[in-house]
Amino acid sequence: MYIPIISPYATLLSAAGLVIVLAFFKFRNRRTLPYPPGPPGEFLIGHLRVIPFEDSPTAYLNWGREYKSDVLYFNTLRQPIIVLNSVKACVDLLDRRGANYADRPRFVLLELLGWGMTLTWLRWSPKMQQHRKMLQSPFTKSKVSQYQSLQMKETHRLVKGMMKSPLEWELELRRFAIAVVANVGYGVDINTVDHQWVDLSDAAGYATSHAGAPGGTIVDRFPPVRYLPDWLPGLRALKYAHDNKSAIVNMHEIPYQGALREMEEGVTNPSFIHNLLEKYRSNEKEGLPNDFTLADIKGSAAAIIIAGSDTTMTTLVVFILMMMCNPEVQKKAQVEIDAVIGSDRLPEFEDIDGLTYLNYIRLEVLRIAPLSPLGIPHRNLKDDEYKGMLIPKGSIIYQNVFAMHRDPDVYSNPYDFNPDRYIPKSEGGLGEAFPVGNFGFGRRYVLFKIYCFT
Numbered sequence: 001m002y003i004p005i006i007s008p009y010a011t012l013l014s015a016a017g018l019v020i021v022l023a024f025f026k027f028r029n030r031r032t033l034p035y036p037p038g039p040p041g042e043f044l045i046g047h048l049r050v051i052p053f054e055d056s057p058t059a060y061l062n063w064g065r066e067y068k069s070d071v072l073y074f075n076t077l078r079q080p081i082i083v084l085n086s087v088k089a090c091v092d093l094l095d096r097r098g099a100n101y102a103d104r105p106r107f108v109l110l111e112l113l114g115w116g117m118t119l120t121w122l123r124w125s126p127k128m129q130q131h132r133k134m135l136q137s138p139f140t141k142s143k144v145s146q147y148q149s150l151q152m153k154e155t156h157r158l159v160k161g162m163m164k165s166p167l168e169w170e171l172e173l174r175r176f177a178i179a180v181v182a183n184v185g186y187g188v189d190i191n192t193v194d195h196q197w198v199d200l201s202d203a204a205g206y207a208t209s210h211a212g213a214p215g216g217t218i219v220d221r222f223p224p225v226r227y228l229p230d231w232l233p234g235l236r237a238l239k240y241a242h243d244n245k246s247a248i249v250n251m252h253e254i255p256y257q258g259a260l261r262e263m264e265e266g267v268t269n270p271s272f273i274h275n276l277l278e279k280y281r282s283n284e285k286e287g288l289p290n291d292f293t294l295a296d297i298k299g300s301a302a303a304i305i306i307a308g309s310d311t312t313m314t315t316l317v318v319f320i321l322m323m324m325c326n327p328e329v330q331k332k333a334q335v336e337i338d339a340v341i342g343s344d345r346l347p348e349f350e351d352i353d354g355l356t357y358l359n360y361i362r363l364e365v366l367r368i369a370p371l372s373p374l375g376i377p378h379r380n381l382k383d384d385e386y387k388g389m390l391i392p393k394g395s396i397i398y399q400n401v402f403a404m405h406r407d408p409d410v411y412s413n414p415y416d417f418n419p420d421r422y423i424p425k426s427e428g429g430l431g432e433a434f435p436v437g438n439f440g441f442g443r444r445y446v447l448f449k450i451y452c453f454t
């Protein structure tokens with residue numbers, strides 16, 4: 001039998017040839033694919049001065065219409081930025097190709113503000129995976145249903161507080177929002193609006209939410225700016241970070257030091273932070289290695305507070321505002337509550353299925369004012385191709401939830417607050433799609449959607 005003998009040189013040459021051909025095609029492919037459309041940028045600085053710092057979601061929405069594309073491309077100082085204006089594009093890329101899109105950009109401004117080891121801002125890395133694992137235990141499906149009695153207790157306190165001091169309604173909402181997560185995270189009972197943590201979370205929430213779109217400030221777009229004096233013109237964001245840092249630092253330190261003190265005093269408390277601190281100390285005593293540091297414990301507990309309190313509070317404020325602006329909606333909701341619950345008790349979790357109109361109001365509140373209108377940006381690890389366009393590696397990817405919720409092909413009169421839009425067609429309604437995107441897309445948030453939707 002004839003066995004062909006291939007010389008090692010020939011094999012090496014063929015392999016090298018193959019690599020060159022593949023590299024050529026890869027390079028050619030990248031070069032020939034166009035970027036998604038978008039407005040023209042300027043020489044060297046790209047779109048640095050084109051993207052507005054205020055109300056960028058509306059600007060992106062308008063550019064999407066102008067360029068007839070749900071995917072837009074920008075760059076600032078060579079940093080590519082991709083804006084996804086439709087649910088379909090977000091699902092196609094962030095959900096279906098999740099492994100490539102689960103990273104985050106570096107949030108320089110938030111770092112300067114004092115945010116450190118917090119899952120929400122961590123890049124895709126072993127550290128991020130570790131924080132996700134740490135935060136998994138209090139937010140499994142069975143665990144979150146155990147918080148319902150806590151949520152009910154706090155809701156009753158909220159209603160009583162608002163009836164007793166109607167002018168303090170906003171403060172009562174803030175107490176409620178922090179009370180739930182403070183209990184889960186630290187085992188602390190925030191039973192009055194005068195509790196120090198109400199101010200702490202207020203200040204930290206304000207500092208974070210007024211810092212501009214995450215990843216979108218001048219400091220994020222051009223990080224060396226952080227070393228300049230903050231009184232220079234155009235560096236408002238830098239000054240903002242310096243002026244507001246103490247709010248974020250206090251939000252981390254005060255609750256954390258409280259938990260440490262309780263540990264030293266031997267207080268038993270089965271909260272998230274106590275469980276981790278106990279594990280840490282017992283490993284230390286037994287000479288075993290610890291997988292996580294005290295900074296990890298501090299940061300992951302703070303993530304529960306900041307991610308869970310300001311978001312809840314703001315959503316409830318939008319709800320109240322919409323009820324004030326739309327009294328006819330409020331009346332209809334009252335009719336439904338009277339019919340399903342009666343007037344001698346407050347609604348319970350078990351009543352949810354019977355409160356259809358109230359559920360439509362909840363969805364419409366999420367649609368009309370998504371509190372993170374551009375989501376929290378993701379970043380892709382590799383070049384990608386979408387509908388014949390290049391999504392370059394390392395792009396900052398914004399999910400324009402604001403635009404998705406105002407898509408006239410999906411929502412009739414999208415600027416109107418109209419819970420009836422969700423009544424199914426089979427019942428004579430418009431059967432419009434439930435809003436998606438408020439809680440983000442892709443792999444980052446899978447776990448927390450359980451908490452938010454139960």
Ligand code: HEM
Binds near residue numbers: 372
């Ligand atoms: C109305 C309420 C809420 C809204 C609108 C909201 C919205 C969001 C959004 C848009 C993200 C980014 C997801 C992405 O990467 O695409 C996020 C992340 C996160 N949220 Fe929420 N959230 C809410 C409540 C909560 C609550 C109650 C908790 C916990 C108790 C929570 C914990 C987190 C955490 C830990 C992350 C970071 C996940 C990661 O980056 O891997 N959120 N949230």
